[in-house]
Structures are given as structure tokens and as C-alpha cells.
Amino acid sequence: MWRDRCRGRDGAPDDPGRVAWGQWEPAAYWLLYVVAFLAALLHWRAGNDELVVVCVVAVLVSVRFIMRTHRGGAV
Numbered sequence: 001m002w003r004d005r006c007r008g009r010d011g012a013p014d015d016p017g018r019v020a021w022g023q024w025e026p027a028a029y030w031l032l033y034v035v036a037f038l039a040a041l042l043h044w045r046a047g048n049d050e051l052v053v054v055c056v057v058a059v060l061v062s063v064r065f066i067m068r069t070h071r072g073g074a075v
Contacts (some may be wrong), residue, residue, distance in 0.1 A: 036062060
């Protein structure tokens, strides 16, 4: 489980101030999703078709990563 990455063999936290990467990974993918989705909408409204495609690809990649972390138990 991702919550145990910061724990030693005895179950005590190795470094209480350290945050496991697994806690921030899904948040980073969600941030990418939100920003890319809004950027795609803005570029679509402005008529920048090439950038719409790039942003939509970023949205799809972020959805893929969100699904991967959710299935992996990181959420």
C-alpha cells in the first residue's frame, strides 16, 4: 500500500515530515486534467485547432494516468 512507503520495518515512520510520492501523484494528474481541459476549451473558442488537439491529447493522457493510479491503489 502506498501509505506504507514512508514506514520502517517496525511500522514507525522513517521521517514524519516526508510525504510519500503516492499521495501527490494523483493530485498532479488531476491538475494536468483540469488545466488541459480548460486550455482546450479556450483554444477551441479562439479557433486554434492545432493547440486544441495538443490539449485534448494531454487530457486523454491525464485520464489514462488517473485511471492507472486509481487501479494501482494510489488513491
